[in-house]
Amino acid sequence: MATDRYLKIFKDVIDHHIGKNDFDAALKMITSKLEVDTGDDDVRFYVSQLDKVLKAQPESNSMESAEKIVLDALMRLAYAWVETGEFERALKLTQVDLLHMGNALLEIRLYIFTRQDNTTEMARIIRKLYNEKISLRCPETHYILGNSFLRIDKVDLALQYFEKGVELVDKEDDEELFKRLTNSIKGIKSAKNAAELVKEEEENKRKEKLAREKQNQVKKALDGESGEEDGPASDLGSDKVDDEEPPGELLALSGSNGIQSGGGTGSEKRGILVVRYLMKPSLELRSHSKRKILNIWSFPLYIIWMIRSARTMIGNC
Incomplete structure (x- = not known):
C-alpha cells in the first residue's frame, strides 16, 4: 500500500501533466499503477485521478482514445482479481464514479458476473446493453453477448457480435480471445452452410416428386386416350x-x-x-x-x- 507522501507526489505529477495538456502521459502514468497489484484504497485513489484527467481533457476526438486507455486498465485489473477468485473486490472497482464511463463499467461488471456464473445479473446487464443500443468497447463483451444470443438461437445476431469482437480485439495482446471469437464465427458459418445444403436437398427432392407426379398424370392421360381409340374402358x-x-x-x-x-x-x-x-x-x-x-x-x-x-x-x- 502506498504512503500518503507518495500519493501526494503522484497527484502533483498528474496535475503537472494536466497543466501542460499532456493528458496521454497522465493517463499512462495512472494506468501503469493500476496494473500493479495494489490495495483497495490505492485503487480508489488512482481511479479518482483518472476521473480528474478525463474531466480536464477537452471534448475532442482524443476523448474516446483516453476512455479506451482507462477501460483497458480497469479491465486488466478486474481480470487479474477474477482469476484469483476475488469477485467482490473486482466488483468494487466498477462502483467508482467515472466521467462518461458508466456504460464501460457495465461491461466490466458483465464480465465479472459471467465468470461468477451469476445468470440473473448477466441477463439484466445484457438486456440494458442491447435494448438501449449501448456502444460496446470491450471485445470480451461482444463474445459474451454473442454466446448469449447463440443459446437462444438468434444465430445472425450472435454472428454480428462475434465479428465486431474480432474487429476490436488485439490479436497479439489477447490471442486466446481472438481464437475464441474466430472459432465461434467458423462454427456458425459451418452450421449455416450445412443447413443450406439440407434445405437445398429437400427442395430438390420436392421438385423431383412434383416432376414424377406430373409425369404420371401425363402418362395416365395418354393411356386414357389410347383406351378410347381401342374401345370402351370396360374392355x-x-x-x-x-x-x-x-x-x-x-x-x-x-x-x-x-x-x-x-x-x-x-x-x-x-x-x-x-x-x-x-x-x-x-x-x-x-x-x-x-x-x-x-x-x-x-x-x-x-x-x-x-x-x-x-x-x-x-x-x-
Whole structure:
C-alpha cells in the first residue's frame, strides 16, 4: 500500500501533466499503477485521478482514445482479481464514479458476473446493453453477448457480435480471445452452410416428386386416350375370354355344323353377318399392350375367315 507522501507526489505529477495538456502521459502514468497489484484504497485513489484527467481533457476526438486507455486498465485489473477468485473486490472497482464511463463499467461488471456464473445479473446487464443500443468497447463483451444470443438461437445476431469482437480485439495482446471469437464465427458459418445444403436437398427432392407426379398424370392421360381409340374402358378391366358362341349363321358358313343353305340373297346376308362378327373384339383384356397385340392378329384371321366363307358361298350358289 502506498504512503500518503507518495500519493501526494503522484497527484502533483498528474496535475503537472494536466497543466501542460499532456493528458496521454497522465493517463499512462495512472494506468501503469493500476496494473500493479495494489490495495483497495490505492485503487480508489488512482481511479479518482483518472476521473480528474478525463474531466480536464477537452471534448475532442482524443476523448474516446483516453476512455479506451482507462477501460483497458480497469479491465486488466478486474481480470487479474477474477482469476484469483476475488469477485467482490473486482466488483468494487466498477462502483467508482467515472466521467462518461458508466456504460464501460457495465461491461466490466458483465464480465465479472459471467465468470461468477451469476445468470440473473448477466441477463439484466445484457438486456440494458442491447435494448438501449449501448456502444460496446470491450471485445470480451461482444463474445459474451454473442454466446448469449447463440443459446437462444438468434444465430445472425450472435454472428454480428462475434465479428465486431474480432474487429476490436488485439490479436497479439489477447490471442486466446481472438481464437475464441474466430472459432465461434467458423462454427456458425459451418452450421449455416450445412443447413443450406439440407434445405437445398429437400427442395430438390420436392421438385423431383412434383416432376414424377406430373409425369404420371401425363402418362395416365395418354393411356386414357389410347383406351378410347381401342374401345370402351370396360374392355380393359378383365382378362377373361368372352364365352359367347358364334351365331349359327357363321357356323353354317364355315361348314362346322354341316348345315347348308341356298339362295344368293341368303348368301349375301350370311357374308355380312360373318364380317360383323369378326370385327367385334373377341377378348376383353386388362392390359392395353395385350389389346394391341391381339389387334395385330385380328386382320389375318379376318382374311382367313373371309376366304373360307367365300368358298362356302360359292359352293352354295
